[in-house]
Amino acid sequence: QLQLVESGGGLVQPGGSLRLSCAASGVALSNYAVGWFRQVLGKEREGLVTSSANIGIADYADFAQGRFAVSRDNAKNTVYLQMNSLKPEDTAVYYCAAVRGYYGTLHFWDYEYWGEGTQVAVSS
Numbered sequence: 001q002l003q004l005v006e007s008g009g010g011l012v013q014p015g016g017s018l019r020l021s022c023a024a025s026g027v028a029l030s031n032y033a034v035g036w037f038r039q040v041l042g043k044e045r046e047g048l049v050t051s052s053a054n055i056g057i058a059d060y061a062d063f064a065q066g067r068f069a070v071s072r073d074n075a076k077n078t079v080y081l082q083m084n085s086l087k088p089e090d091t092a093v094y095y096c097a098a099v100r101g102y103y104g105t106l107h108f109w110d111y112e113y114w115g116e117g118t119q120v121a122v123s124s
Helices: none
Strands: 003-007 010-012 018-025 032-039 046-051 058-060 068-073 078-083 092-100 118-122
Touching: 003 092, 018 032, 018 092, 018 118, 032 068, 032 078, 046 068, 046 078, 058 068, 078 092
Parallel strands: 010 118
Antiparallel strands: 003 018, 018 078, 032 046, 032 092, 046 058, 068 078, 092 118
């Protein structure tokens, strides 16, 4: 059974950076497509980026292009989300999710496994 744990969230000033981690246990995450999502209370969960299985081909949502970058370390069974030039509107709970298969989508309903999320707050 795949289990995912996010970490790396916190409070950061506008313009700052954070790197989130999504650590997997139970199975090899390299066999799964992984997505990063975020959710603000009262709003639908939105997809930021997907990382294909194995070599991690990335597909970004339009709004995530340029400021967010996904990467994989298969040896550590971990996927990362680097977030730069953060804005107050990036404040949300960030989740990673995984699905069997090579490619994922930016739709949360396509994913089978979810972490508990990590809070990111961008404020001065």
